[in-house]
Structure formats: structure tokens, C-alpha cells
Amino acid sequence: MLGGRKMITTVTLNPAIDREYFVKENKPKSHQYLYTERDIKVSPGGKGLLSAINLRKLGYSDVQNIGFVGGRQGLFFEKMVQEHGITTNYIFTESEIRNNIFVISREPVTYTHYNDYSYKVEPGDVENLIKRFRRGIVDSDFIMISGSIPEGVNFSIYQRLIQICHEAGKDVYLHASGEVLNRALEERPKVVVPYFKHTNKILDKKIVNDDDYIWAGKKLQEEGAEYVMMPFHCSRLLFDKDGDVYKLTPRDFCLRNWLGAGEAYNAAFFDYVYQHGFDFLEANKYAAGAALAIAESKDIFLADRAMIKEKSDNIIIKKLEV
Amino acid sequence: MRTMNSVCEEDSIEDVIRVMNKIEMSVLPVVDDENKFLGTIYSRNLLKNIIPEQYGFLESHRLLYQVNQAAENLAEIKDRKVKEYMSTNTTAVKENDKMDNIADIMLDNKESYLYVVNDDNKLRGYISRADLLYYLLEVGEDQQ
Numbered sequence: 001m002l003g004g005r006k007m008i009t010t011v012t013l014n015p016a017i018d019r020e021y022f023v024k025e026n027k028p029k030s031h032q033y034l035y036t037e038r039d040i041k042v043s044p045g046g047k048g049l050l051s052a053i054n055l056r057k058l059g060y061s062d063v064q065n066i067g068f069v070g071g072r073q074g075l076f077f078e079k080m081v082q083e084h085g086i087t088t089n090y091i092f093t094e095s096e097i098r099n100n101i102f103v104i105s106r107e108p109v110t111y112t113h114y115n116d117y118s119y120k121v122e123p124g125d126v127e128n129l130i131k132r133f134r135r136g137i138v139d140s141d142f143i144m145i146s147g148s149i150p151e152g153v154n155f156s157i158y159q160r161l162i163q164i165c166h167e168a169g170k171d172v173y174l175h176a177s178g179e180v181l182n183r184a185l186e187e188r189p190k191v192v193v194p195y196f197k198h199t200n201k202i203l204d205k206k207i208v209n210d211d212d213y214i215w216a217g218k219k220l221q222e223e224g225a226e227y228v229m230m231p232f233h234c235s236r237l238l239f240d241k242d243g244d245v246y247k248l249t250p251r252d253f254c255l256r257n258w259l260g261a262g263e264a265y266n267a268a269f270f271d272y273v274y275q276h277g278f279d280f281l282e283a284n285k286y287a288a289g290a291a292l293a294i295a296e297s298k299d300i301f302l303a304d305r306a307m308i309k310e311k312s313d314n315i316i317i318k319k320l321e322v
Numbered sequence: 323m324r325t326m327n328s329v330c331e332e333d334s335i336e337d338v339i340r341v342m343n344k345i346e347m348s349v350l351p352v353v354d355d356e357n358k359f360l361g362t363i364y365s366r367n368l369l370k371n372i373i374p375e376q377y378g379f380l381e382s383h384r385l386l387y388q389v390n391q392a393a394e395n396l397a398e399i400k401d402r403k404v405k406e407y408m409s410t411n412t413t414a415v416k417e418n419d420k421m422d423n424i425a426d427i428m429l430d431n432k433e434s435y436l437y438v439v440n441d442d443n444k445l446r447g448y449i450s451r452a453d454l455l456y457y458l459l460e461v462g463e464d465q466q
Contacts, residue, residue: 062440064326075346078325087324087446092344128337136326138356139444 008055008270009140011133011161012067014150015046016098016116017077026105026112044080045100047146047175047263054260054267054290054302056085060274064089066136068121068129068150071096089136091129093121098150120151134164142270145184146175158184174225175266177202185224192225193266213237214245214322227280231262236288238317240280245320248284250292253314260300265291268308281317288315324447328353331360331405335396338363338404351437352408357444359437361410368407372396414439417446421457424449 020041023032034040052063063086069077070093077097078088098116105112137143143165145158158180162172171190174181181194182203194202194216201207202216203223217228217239228239234253238246268290272283289312290302302308328351329338338350348365372395413427414437428436428451438447 062446074344082324085324087326089326092341094344131330132326132328135330135353135355135357139442 006060006141006274007062007064007139008052008060008142009137009144010048010052010055010063010065011143011145012046012048012065012147013129013153013157014098014119014148015044015049015067015069015077016100017073017080018043018045018100018102020102020104023103023105025107026103026110042080044077044084047266048144049081049086050260050263050300051144051146051266051270052086053084054264055270057302058267058271058305060271061085062139063087064136064140066090066129066133068093068119068125069097070094070119070121073097073099089132091121091125091132093119093125095120117151121153123152126153126157130160130164133161137165137168137170140170142173142274143170144173144175144266144270146266148177149180155179156183159187162187162189173266173270182223185220188224188226191227191229191269192220193229193231194220195231195262214320217245218243218322229284236284237320238281238284245322246281246317247320248288248315248317250288250295250311251314251316253292254296259294261291261295264294264302267302271305271308285315285317286312288312323450323453326357326445326447327351328357328445329363329404330355331403331408333404334401335368335404335407336400339365339368339400347435349435351445351448352404353445359414359439359443359445361408362412362435362437363404363408367409368396371399371407412437414443415449416441421454424454425458428454 021034022039023034046067049065052065055063065081065086066089069090074090074092074097078090081088098119100116101114103112145161149157158174158176162174162184165172166187173191174184174189175193175195176184177195185192203219205212205216207213207216213230213232214237217230217237220228221239226241230237230239232247235247235249238248265287269283269287272286276282286308290308292311292314293307294300294302327341327345329341331352331354341350342348342365350363352360352363354360372392413431413433415424415427417438417440424436434451436449437445438449440446
């Protein structure tokens with residue numbers, strides 16, 4: 001087992017129970033019945049949490065997930081997470097944890113997603129999270145903050161958490177979008193990975209063409225990010241701290257499954273840095289190998305390092321003249 | 323169970339009760355601001371402090387009086403700190419300790435939960451009697 005005394009912390013403030021229903025045909029207005037276990041999949045969801053599961057699968061023994069959960073379903077969620085070998089560190093709220101429903105049908109192939117955003121937290125819960133977070137990260141070497149925030153949490157929450165990390169001498173890897181990202185930049189997180197949620201905007205600007213992507217990456221750095229990794233169609237744009245921009249592309253790949261690719265990327269990035277030190281381009285190449293391994297398979301989680309190394313050779317990184 | 327759910331010495335009794343209620347546990351680990359394990363706080367100890375009659379002995383016709391008195395007593399102490407009611411004489415086990423030793427410790431200390439710490443005495447989780455029994459069940463099945 002890797003990790004020794006080093007701990008990895010992932011933060012998931014708005015987790016969910018993901019319930020996937022696999023049906024032959026999705027027929028609205030009709031009753032449908034599922035009789036086989038393999039047609040129903042219930043699993044813990046949340047960006048940081050899925051990355052934490054990947055890190056456990058890569059051999060890290062001390063991985064914790066900090067966030068809010070609520071109600072009786074929150075207790076069930078916590079047990080699911082613990083079954084993956086992840087140490088939970090949750091603030092329990094009155095409001096029940098949210099449930100996301102996915103209906104996937106075969107004939108025709110359709111994918112229907114009901115995204116529950118009804119969860120909310122109280123001001124007291126936020127202050128308890130801050131206290132718990134402050135002592136929870138004491139032994140952490142890597143801290144990843146990702147995903148959306150629930151109702152009741154101020155947009156400055158990630159800014160506060162990053163400030164706590166920096167006071168403790170720890171770097172932060174931030175995977176966020178919208179106003180919560182905008183404010184977090186003031187604390188100058190080391191690595192920022194923006195993502196598009198609901199709208200195609202970064203820093204309140206609509207991102208349409210390639211020049212917009214370049215603008216967004218550079219602007220994120222201007223606003224505070226040291227390094228930026230920008231999702232760019234099936235590739236990534238990498239903005240290193242010296243102002244250079246690179247395009248990372250997989251060569252000759254066959255996409256079978258998007259689910260889990262981003263989280264595999266995040267986990268593998270940490271894995272590379274832990275093993276080899278912070279080499280921004282090489283860590284991204286390795287991480288992209290992990291994402292490719294997932295994207296070309298039906299799996300959602302990484303199995304081992306062998307699958308990453310095999311695919312990393314298919315990743316090309318080219319410097320752009322911008 | 324791998325969990326760092328915990329309270330601190332400076333948290334209030336009300337905070338403790340609310341956490342216990344939400345996570346459905348009657349005991350919580352107490353840690354410092356670096357997550358070092360300091361001891362435990364039991365709901366039983368809190369009840370002993372608020373029920374005026376001898377704990378565990380309630381005559382049915384006095385029940386209403388007891389509940390009202392207990393509620394008043396709790397209102398008086400709910401803002402007090404965990405450090406006044408916690409137990410520091412609590413054994414913790416290490417992450418790498420063998421499960422075979424856990425049963426001895428659990429029986430010797432009459433604890434229903436044993437807290438697990440790493441080599442630096444930082445909290446990492448707990449083992450309950452049910453966890454121990456389940457482990458023994460699985461060992462028995464493997465042996466068969």
C-alpha cells in the first residue's frame with residue numbers, strides 16, 4: 001500500500017446518491033419494472049469523492065472525503081463511501097442528501113438524467129464544516145476541492161477553505177465553476193480546472209470558439225490561478241505558470257464512456273505528483289492516460305497503474321503559439 | 323469504520339447531542355485541533371448528570387416529573403463544554419493492531435466502541451462490538 005503517513009483530502013460539499021436504472025426502453029407515462037440487480041446501480045456521487053475512490057484503487061491507504069451529508073440517506077451514503085475504504089469526515093445536516101436519477105435505455109439508446117438540487121445547509125453547518133476542515137487537513141499533503149456547492153453555502157466557501165489550506169502551508173487543486181470559482185481565485189490556488197455547469201461560461205464570459213478558451217485560461221491565471229487545465233472538447237489546454245500554453249490530445253482513441261474520465265484524470269494527476277514531484281506537463285500526460293483508459297472502457301474507476309501507463313503513450317502534448 | 327466524525331473539547335454539550343442524534347451514535351471521540359485523540363464523550367455520562375434520581379431507576383408515576391426535571395437540568399448544562407464531561411481514560415487501538423487483540427481490549431475496558439488511531443495518535447475511525455462479531459463470523463466461515 002502506498003501513502004505511508006501522507007493523507008489525501010478531497011472535498012465534496014454537494015454529494016449525491018446516484019441511482020442508475022438500466023431499461024430496455026424508456027417509456028414515459030408507463031409503469032416499468034426492474035427485476036434484476038444488475039439493472040439497478042446505486043453508488044455515491046460527487047466529483048471529489050469519485051477521485052478519492054480512484055486514489056484508493058491506485059493504492060493510497062489514507063484518503064478522506066470532507067463535506068456535507070444529511071438525513072437517514074446521508075448515513076447510508078456514508079456507509080457506501082466507507083465500503084470503498086475512504087475515511088469519511090462529514091457534517092450531518094437536517095436536510096436529506098440529494099439523489100440523482102439516471103435512466104439509461106437500450107432501444108433506442110437514450111440517457112435521461114434528473115439532477116436533484118434540492119439539498120440545503122444551515123449557517124451553523126457551514127461553521128461546523130470550517131472547524132472540521134481546519135483540523136481534518138492537518139496531515140494532508142494533497143487537497144482537492146471539487147464540484148458544486150449546496151444552497152445555503154456562500155459563494156466564498158472555496159475561498160475560505162483555500163485560505164485555511166494556505167495558512168497551513170498546503171497547496172490546493174481546485175475543480176470548480178461559476179461564482180464560487182471566481183471568488184476562489186483571489187486565494188491563488190495552485191491548480192485550477194474549470195468546468196462548464198449548466199452554462200457555457202467561465203468568468204462570466206460565454207466560451208464559444210478556440211480564442212475564447214485561450215482567453216479564459218489566461219484570464220484565470222490573471223485572476224489568481226498558478227496553473228490551469230482547461231477541458232477543450234476531447235482534449236485539454238494546459239496553461240503553465242510561465243505563460244506557455246499547450247494542447248494535450250489523445251491519439252487515435254475510441255470513446256466508449258465519458259463517465260469517470262475526469263475523476264480518473266484528477267486522481268492520476270495527484271498520483272504522478274506524489275510519485276515524481278510536480279512536473280506540470282508530465283503529470284498531465286499521465287493523468288490524460290488515466291482518463292483515456294476509462295473513456296475507452298466500460299469502467300468508471302481505475303483498476304491499477306498498468307492501465308494508465310499503457311495509455312499515456314497515446315497522449316500528445318504540443319506547445320501553442322498564442 | 324473509517325470516519326473522522328468527532329467533537330472538540332471546546333464544543334458545547336448541545337453540539338454533541340445534535341451530532342449524536344444525526345449520526346445515531348451514543349458516543350463520540352474527542353480530538354484536539356490537530357485531530358489527536360483525547361478521549362470520548364458518552365450520552366450515558368450526560369444522562370447521569372441530568373437525571374436527578376439514581377440513574378436507571380425511575381418509578382413510573384414519577385416519570386413526567388423526571389422528564390421535566392431532566393429537561394431543565396439539560397438546559398442548564400447544554401452550553402457547557404465537552405471537556406467537563408468527557409472521559410480521557412479511554413483506550414484507543416492502532417490501525418495496524420491485529421483484530422485478535424481487539425476482543426481482549428474491548429472486554430477488558432467494557433467499551434462498546436474502540437477508537438482507531440494512526441501511529442501519531444490521530445483519529446482514523448472506530449470498531450464496534452458488532453464489527454468485531456462480524457469479523458469473527460467471517461473468520462469462522464473461512465475456517466470451515
